[in-house]
Amino acid sequence: MVLLDWDGKVSEFKKKIQSIMPGEPSNLMCDTKHLPPEHSDVVIVGGGVVGLSVAFWLKKLEKRQGAIRVLVVERDHTYSKASTGLSVGGIRQQFSLPQNVQLSLFSVDFLRNINEYLAVVDGPPLDLQFNPLGYLLLASEKGAAVLETNVKMQRQEGAKISLMSPEQLQKKFPWINTEGVALASYGLENEGWFDPWSLLQGLRRKVQSMGVLFCEGEVTRFITSSNSMRNSDGEEVNLKRIHEVHVKMDNSLEYQPVECAIVVNAAGAWSGQLAELAGIGKGPPGTLEGTKLPVEPRKRFVYLWHCPQGPGLETPLVTDTSGVYFRREGLSNNYVGGRSPTEEEEPDPADLEVDHDFFQNKVWPHLAQRVPAFEALKVHSAWAGYYDYNTFDQNGVVGPHPLVVNMYFASGFSGHGLQHAPGVGRAVAEVLLGGCFQTIDMTPFLFSRFYLEEKVLEQNII
Amino acid sequence: MRESVRDGTRWWGERPAPSGYEAQQDGGTQGVQAGFELTVILLPQPSKCREHRLAPPHPARDSERRILQEPGSWEFLRLIPPKWNGGKRGFRDLSGVVTPEGNRRKRRTLLQFLSDHFCDMEFLRENVLQKQMQKVSLENRSFTIIQDKYGRDIAGACFILQHGGSVKFRDREWIRSDEYRRFSAEVLKFQAVPVEAIDASGCAINYHGLDNLLPLKKLQCLSLQRCPHVDDWCLSRLYLLADSLQELSLAGCPQISERGLACLHHLSNLRRLDISDLPGVEYPGLTQILVEEMLPNCEVVGTDWTQEGPEEQPQDPASPIHAKPAARDLGDPCGVS
Numbered sequence: 001m002v003l004l005d006w007d008g009k010v011s012e013f014k015k016k017i018q019s020i021m022p023g024e025p026s027n028l029m030c031d032t033k034h035l036p037p038e039h040s041d042v043v044i045v046g047g048g049v050v051g052l053s054v055a056f057w058l059k060k061l062e063k064r065q066g067a068i069r070v071l072v073v074e075r076d077h078t079y080s081k082a083s084t085g086l087s088v089g090g091i092r093q094q095f096s097l098p099q100n101v102q103l104s105l106f107s108v109d110f111l112r113n114i115n116e117y118l119a120v121v122d123g124p125p126l127d128l129q130f131n132p133l134g135y136l137l138l139a140s141e142k143g144a145a146v147l148e149t150n151v152k153m154q155r156q157e158g159a160k161i162s163l164m165s166p167e168q169l170q171k172k173f174p175w176i177n178t179e180g181v182a183l184a185s186y187g188l189e190n191e192g193w194f195d196p197w198s199l200l201q202g203l204r205r206k207v208q209s210m211g212v213l214f215c216e217g218e219v220t221r222f223i224t225s226s227n228s229m230r231n232s233d234g235e236e237v238n239l240k241r242i243h244e245v246h247v248k249m250d251n252s253l254e255y256q257p258v259e260c261a262i263v264v265n266a267a268g269a270w271s272g273q274l275a276e277l278a279g280i281g282k283g284p285p286g287t288l289e290g291t292k293l294p295v296e297p298r299k300r301f302v303y304l305w306h307c308p309q310g311p312g313l314e315t316p317l318v319t320d321t322s323g324v325y326f327r328r329e330g331l332s333n334n335y336v337g338g339r340s341p342t343e344e345e346e347p348d349p350a351d352l353e354v355d356h357d358f359f360q361n362k363v364w365p366h367l368a369q370r371v372p373a374f375e376a377l378k379v380h381s382a383w384a385g386y387y388d389y390n391t392f393d394q395n396g397v398v399g400p401h402p403l404v405v406n407m408y409f410a411s412g413f414s415g416h417g418l419q420h421a422p423g424v425g426r427a428v429a430e431v432l433l434g435g436c437f438q439t440i441d442m443t444p445f446l447f448s449r450f451y452l453e454e455k456v457l458e459q460n461i462i
Numbered sequence: 463m464r465e466s467v468r469d470g471t472r473w474w475g476e477r478p479a480p481s482g483y484e485a486q487q488d489g490g491t492q493g494v495q496a497g498f499e500l501t502v503i504l505l506p507q508p509s510k511c512r513e514h515r516l517a518p519p520h521p522a523r524d525s526e527r528r529i530l531q532e533p534g535s536w537e538f539l540r541l542i543p544p545k546w547n548g549g550k551r552g553f554r555d556l557s558g559v560v561t562p563e564g565n566r567r568k569r570r571t572l573l574q575f576l577s578d579h580f581c582d583m584e585f586l587r588e589n590v591l592q593k594q595m596q597k598v599s600l601e602n603r604s605f606t607i608i609q610d611k612y613g614r615d616i617a618g619a620c621f622i623l624q625h626g627g628s629v630k631f632r633d634r635e636w637i638r639s640d641e642y643r644r645f646s647a648e649v650l651k652f653q654a655v656p657v658e659a660i661d662a663s664g665c666a667i668n669y670h671g672l673d674n675l676l677p678l679k680k681l682q683c684l685s686l687q688r689c690p691h692v693d694d695w696c697l698s699r700l701y702l703l704a705d706s707l708q709e710l711s712l713a714g715c716p717q718i719s720e721r722g723l724a725c726l727h728h729l730s731n732l733r734r735l736d737i738s739d740l741p742g743v744e745y746p747g748l749t750q751i752l753v754e755e756m757l758p759n760c761e762v763v764g765t766d767w768t769q770e771g772p773e774e775q776p777q778d779p780a781s782p783i784h785a786k787p788a789a790r791d792l793g794d795p796c797g798v799s
Contacts, residue, residue: 112669112695116595121584122574131721132698188728189698192721313720313752314727331720331748 035256036215036247040071042432043245044264045219045274047074048084049196050410050417051266052203053425056118059210061429066211071258073247075218081352083268084200084418086385088302088336090193090317090327091419092135093159094185096150096459097395100416101157102440103423108190110422111199118206126202130194133316133327134187136173137460138370140321144183146459151185160189175311177372180321193317193327196418220255221246222263222278224404238289240404242278262432264408269297269349269386271397271411278404288403291451295397295412297349298389302338303359307377310335322366325462334380339363340415340462352384387415393455398424398445399431408432409447415461598691601625602671612650614677615657619649621674625665631655632680656680663687669695676702683707687736688714694722701728711736718742720749727756736763 042058044051055070062068079085091111093104110117115125139147151161163185166178172186208214223244231237242263248255267274275281275293283289310333317327326337339362341347347355359379367374390397390412397412410428413420423440430438437443444456577584601624609617619629619637623645628638631652636659639645657678667675668691675681681703686692692715700707707729712718719742726735735757743749750764 121577121588129719129721130694132694132725133721188701192698313724313756331745331752 034216034249035254036071036073036217036258037069037213038256039069039259040213041069041260042071042262042264043258043260044070044072044266045245046264046266046268046271046411047072047077047204047214048079048082048266048268048417049200049203049421050268050413050424051264052200052207053421054264054266054410054428055207055212055425056203056210057425057429058432059207059212061426061433063433070212071215071260072207072212073215073217073219073245075216075250077216079200081386083386083388084196086302086383087196087418088193088327088338089196089418090135090462092187092191092317093154093157094135094137094150094161094187094191094460095154095416096146097444097456098153098157099440099442099444100395100420100458101154101159103420105158105190106423106426106440107419107421111194114199114202118202120205120209123205126198128194128198128202130192132189132192133314134189134191136187136316136318137185138169138181138319138321139183139185140180141182143321147183147185150460160187162186162188173311173315175371175373176318177370179369186316191316199418199421215247217247217249217256219245219274219277220248223257224279238403240279242404242406262406262408264410264428264432265293266410268411268417269295269388271295271388271409275407275409278407280401280404280407288448288451291447293397293409293412293447294392294450295388295390297386298414299347299349299352299384300338300340300387300415301347301354301358301382301384302336303363303379303382304329304334304336305377305379306332306334307374308333309373309376311371311373318370319462320366320370322370323462324363324366324370326367326371335377337363337367339366347384349386352386354382354384356382388412388417389414392450393457394461395456395458396420396424396445397447398427398442399437399447401447402451414458598666598668599670601666602668604670604673613653615655616650616652618660618674618678619652619657620645621671622660622662622665623649625662625667625671627660627662627665629657629661630659630683632658636661659683661685662689665689666691667696668692669699672696672699676700678703680706683709685709685711686715687711690716693717694719694725697722698725700726704728704730707732709734712740713738714740716741720744720752723749723753724756726753729757730759732757732760734761734763738764 044055051072051074055072058068058070076082091104091108093101093108095101095104111128111130114128118126137147148163151163154161163183164172165183166181169176169181169184170178222242223246224240224242227239227241229237229239242260244257244259245263246255246257263278265271265274272293272295275295281290281292311328313328313331315328317325319325322339324337324339326335328334329336339358341358341362345358345362347358356379359382364374364377367377388411394414395412396414396417397409399409401407401409408428408431410424411417413424417424424442427437427440427442430436431442449456573583573587577587605617605621608620615631619631622629623637623639624643626639626643628636629649630636632655634652634655637645637649658680659682660675660678662675663685664687667686667689675684676699684703684707692712694717697712697718700710708731710726710729710732712723713736718740723737723743726732735753737743737746737750737753740746746765750762753764754760754762
């Protein structure tokens with residue numbers, strides 16, 4: 001083992017002395033502006049709307065100004081593959097789980113008062129371009145009873161949803177073909193769609209002004225330490241603690257170890273991979289150690305088409321019994337929509353290429369059946385994005401991991417992460433700072449349900 | 463916020479060190495770093511770089527700002543790139559800050575410059591804005607006491623009169639408040655009489671203030687002309703008045719866009735809708751056509767699209783054709799007498 005690289009050190013020393021000499025460019029200090037800091041209290045992996053929301057609420061709820069140093073690590077600052085920018089942007093309260101309804105209600109409140117929450121000195125106010133037209137969920141005979149119970153629960157939570165019979169539906173929206181529809185639920189207020197990109201930019205701007213640090217890099221490694229303890233049943237449990245996060249810079253091998261106290265996993269579609277890096281799921285199957293985070297990327301297509309005789313200005317976001325959904329976009333009879341594929345039809349999530357045959361074969365027939373005007377339409381463009389799909393029960397994972405004690409999750413929302421982001425951010429900040437959920441009870445969303453096999457199913461997934 | 467200021471961390475404590483760890487989005491130019499050292503009263507802000515794209519990335523600024531900006535006042539604080547930042551003038555040269563475009567712009571850039579560099583200036587500005595916003599919120603409280611005692615119609619009427627609007631009860635004359643927002647107590651006597659028409663032109667009603675108006679189930683005529691805080695969210699609540707509302711005027715409201723107008727489709731009994739002069743609507747002619755199609759039984763008064771150009775033809779030839787836009791009626795907005 002070479003103890004001292006003497007020649008190397010001498011030449012380095014000579015270079016340093018040379019650079020101090022007047023007239024030479026100073027190479028004394030390495031340029032570390034692009035690197036993250038060496039220490040940070042909280043490292044949030046993922047700079048999408050959920051990660052930024054957690055950062056915002058951490059800074060808002062901290063007890064003293066400047067108490068917590070927060071670092072947001074985002075590997076792609078153009079957000080080219082992030083689910084936030086590619087989202088259709090809808091927000092609704094029509095869920096089957098009360099917590100989801102509460103999250104949506106809070107998020108809508110947040111969006112309405114966005115210029116109070118995200119105001120920055122000398123910054124122009126945000127225009128989210130919110131369209132308050134509501135969601136229209138159609139149910140066949142099979143799903144009518146479930147829809148009715150759901151609506152009752154939603155109304156109890158404070159959402160304004162109305163139930164319509166096929167006749168009422170036909171009268172209100174004459175362009176619908178009500179064949180096969182037994183019941184419809186229509187959101188009258190606080191539902192609609194908005195521009196997710198402006199929310200992201202607004203959050204970024206505000207969060208930067210609050211002192212959150214940003215870094216463009218990828219997390220490649222966690223340095224953890226283990227502690228063996230006995231629980232009350234006498235079993236041995238291996239508790240882990242993350243000490244360092246290795247953040248690798250883009251297009252280089254350079255990395256920076258960031259010492260941190262808490263890591264928040266808000267990596268969206270890639271949270272499963274990140275959890276594996278931390279050793280979650282590495283153990284014998286069936287144990288808590290062997291329970292993986294069941295979040296994986298699922299590709300979804302969104303198509304933009306033009307239909308000159310299509311439904312008018314009052315069109316809500318319509319979700320058909322077949323799973324097809326669409327909404328208006330702009331003033332010139334353009335529509336945006338798609339469909340969630342069945343398990344067998346799931347496309348390969350390796351890239352974001354669009355399958356146009358999917359529209360021809362699986363989306364258009366149902367569209368034309370439900371809205372006869374859509375017989376004649378022309379697809380102008382399409383794009384694809386990822387759902388951070390929770391394969392267990394299609395609901396988010398929020399809160400700390402039972403074994404890796406300082407990793408907190410905020411992902412797995414399976415298509416409704418954007419609309420729940422403000423509420424989830426607040427919940428994670430509450431549990432991080434206070435130890436428990438205070439405003440909305442998100443205990444059903446903890447990680448431990450995967451081990452205990454308690455499914456918290458969300459039925460209204462679009 | 464005062465507590466945080468008084469607890470010493472901001473006035474005398476150590477200044478948060480500028481950290482260079484933020485990734486600039488496009489590696490933009492760093493403006494001239496300006497750190498003012500004045501040993502008098504004003505406290506200097508940490509040095510920072512100005513990037514003109516987004517809001518300036520303040521180095522580790524941990525002040526929590528809840529700036530509640532009134533729609534009028536945000537122009538007051540617009541992000542104007544300071545002209546002196548080109549490196550041509552020294553930062554100590556205050557004369558460079560004063561642009562020759564008039565006193566108002568001078569005041570804006572000077573205030574902006576001051577609040578960039580002095581914590582207390584910024585704090586004062588934030589405070590002023592917060593007070594303004596709180597004023598609007600306070601004015602929009604619900605009149606629950608009056609509601610419980612006299613009923614919802616009278617509570618709504620008192621609310622409008624307090625804001626400087628006018629109210630008309632059924633079979634009665636218009637009641638207005640005077641310039642000091644006082645009104646006679648005879649309003650409280652109209653216990654069983656429903657409110658028929660409300661003229662809230664120019665009133666500072668916002669989303670929460672509408673709570674007082676929406677229970678008026680017999681309201682036929684509502685004028686929200688030039689209300690500065692009425693936006694798309696407020697319009698999305700108007701469906702509660704669908705059974706009775708026949709006339710609605712939204713002319714001149716700065717925050718309404720075509721997305722809010724689309725929510726008016728619930729108002730099936732609407733006979734007259736005024737959507738003229740909406741600065742938030744980008745294509746007034748096209749929007750008017752779409753709204754007319756959406757509300758077939760309603761007369762929609764807006765911009766005169768028939769004179770706008772050959773490309774904007776009516777899509778539905780059966781829709782009512784407007785010869786000229788109706789003049790905005792300041793005195794009696796509703797035809798109901």
